[in-house]
Amino acid sequence: MKNNWRDGNKVDLLINGEEFYPRVFECIENAKKEVIVETFILYEDKVGHRLQQALIKAARNGVRVDFTVDDYGTWDLSKDFVKAMTDSGVKLHIFDPQPKLLGVRLNLFRRLHRKIVVVDREIAFIGGINYSADHMMDAGKKAKQDYAVELRGPIVADVYRTCLRLSLQELSRKEQRSRLKAAEEETCKPAGDSKVLLVERDNISHKKDIEKQYLLAIRLAKKRIVIANAYFFPRYYFLLSLRRATMRGVEVTLIMQGRPDMPWVTALSRLLYKYLLRSDVKIYEYNQRSLHGKIAIVDDEWVTVGSSNLDPLSFSLNLEANVIIQDKKLNQKIDAHLNELIQQHSHRIDLELAQRGYWWRVPLIFISFYFLRVFPSIAGWLPAHAPTFKHILPKRRFWSKKATQPHEENNGEGPIKTYDKGSIS
Template identity: 55%
Template sequence: MKYEWREGNDVQLLINGEEFYPRVFASIRAARKEVLLETFIIYEDKVGQQLQEVLIEAARRGVHVEVTVDGYGTAGITAPYVAALTEAGVKLNVFDPRPRVLGYRTNLFRRLHRKIVVVDAELAFVGGINFSADHLGDFGPMAKQDYAVEVRGPIVTDVHRAALELLAIRRGEKPNSQPASPANHFRGNVRMQVCLRDNDEYPTTIEAAYMAAIRSANYRLIIANAYFFPGYRLLRELRNAARRGVKVTLIMQGMPDMPVVRLCTRLLYNYLLRDGVVIHEYCQRPLHGKVALVDHEWATVGSSNLDPLSLSLNLEANLMIRDHRFNQQLYEHLSTLAKDKCKTITLERVMRGYWWRAPIIFLTFHFLRYFPAIAGWFPAHSPRLKPLTADDAVVPKDEPEVELHCKIEESR
């Protein structure tokens, strides 16, 4: 791996938009030189409007601001919104944008799913929270449960480097393959590592980190993941951990924002439950988190789900964290979640109707076993980011929602 473990960091857990957005917006307001932001989604709701305001304020006082969004996740952003940002000096980039065909988005695979904010190369945020009001509790029953971290110290140098590597694609440059020397001073006692997943240099990094952590588990392992449909090898490691006496606990979606996801996940329950894995479904609101912990030290927070899209196709970013205090804080939170806001899935319940699900389960496991090879069948393009200006946006008349249409160069 080209991103090493870094000593001397500080990390703060941020739960949901109520903790995340105020910290991010305050940091952007305090920025002196640079703001680099990557996200899958920006909606033009109250959160998107606040983001627009702080980015414009920063750009107008001379801060270099670069915002990179995904062409699929942020397809509905409007031309006036873009114009306000670009006219203020914000550099806006779109990853793999494509026009719709018959009203449908066509850039389905290999999305920019990372959520990263770096301010002045001294402070960074990494997690799974998009810039949209559905990450706030007042959104209603479908408000998402999610997580991010705020970090300071040498690890920020690596997060900053990851953001610059993506921007280098826009210029058609090869990312720097040499590890950077940390420019940030020690801020704490936490060991951390940046883990990326892409379709070039880091195709299996996050999955490998998960598997190594699962193999190292001695007595407890908790995974809370929104879209849980991992590869066969990872499933086998979870079962093996439970067999050797590790208390393996999974927190899955019980109130999903995408019902098909829960259907797929439940096909795996029988395989895991019969070897002692404990499964809870979180039922208070849709679970959007991507966090895990092992024993008393290791934890991860980031954008990567444990599903085929995240593990084999998307661009993702997680932080691996070794710190007893952080691990315990996350453990106490997830334990409370499991105890008070989840329902426990039993093997007896799963076995009802098993006879008709058995063929589907058989096919599911074979799909998971061979998905890494299947992923190679999907378009393996190398998109180049292109700065987006208001001139690139088309504003159709008499349409309430406007999409961005911009040019992109591709090499196949």
């Protein structure tokens, strides 16, 4: 199902865990009817326990709570941590549960990478922030720079429906259709002046939606493009579009990781620097903390915030969710914030620096560009499992070694194992 632009929304930018977590936990605890949470990573640290407490409080107040986590990102949750939630009525869904081989997680691809919260079908949150203490400044060297937005208005109904389509896999086809039909009639009152579009990426009907929105904005840009993204390794045509924008007189600025949490990914990004710098693209590496954000602005109104990196995993394999926003004030706020990061905590990469040691990197650069051309096709060969739900009884271990069985064909995501109240959940 294709989402449309929605008028009349209120959008608030939330920077890092210091702004994001208190607001999300407050909304969950004050919920009256329903809470849906989706995340890639959940750790049993101070942030994970705080989320657990908020979900338990909501469930004990009679609120329906659906909590979906990715198996790869939450592989080591303890039985006691899970049981505390499910005994309180939280419905816990595990996306793509797979057994480990010699302690190694095998489900590397087709991850549920999006981070979404919907409360009472009135408030939604979308961004790149997981539930882990490394999104807080007091994490020290491991701290991450990241972003999310709080949404109110008609766009919330679209966010709710996309979450519902994933969490309903446990129901029969007839029940799914009934719930989705009711959700289609869901509307939210106008709350502001922002125009917002929800953009998803899945493995069937929305394979390239997020990438297409980026490319459209780049092609239409007249003055400036500023992209701050954690993992920058887009396909060749994306790079070419940025170069063509500079040829039209558009100022293109990229903010990359200078203190990488995954050094090998940053090393791949740096292979692209010379190609971009030769067309006057400005490249900065942010050094205060590890950049985990997925945020961009174009000209004076266009903004995107979400979970999608600009790399092959996000563009070709993962389930992702971004919002595209037309809002001058929000654009200006993000522009001022990113300029502050550049001026105070970043260093600029020049062509001379990018060319150091260039001779030995030439073969790698050639391979990288070829890889960027063909990876979207290669990704189509990788398995796109049909989602399933598996119910685990309380006496069973949390991570069952039984293989999940394919369920009905749907939108190409991975299997989901569900833990309901009365199960080990």
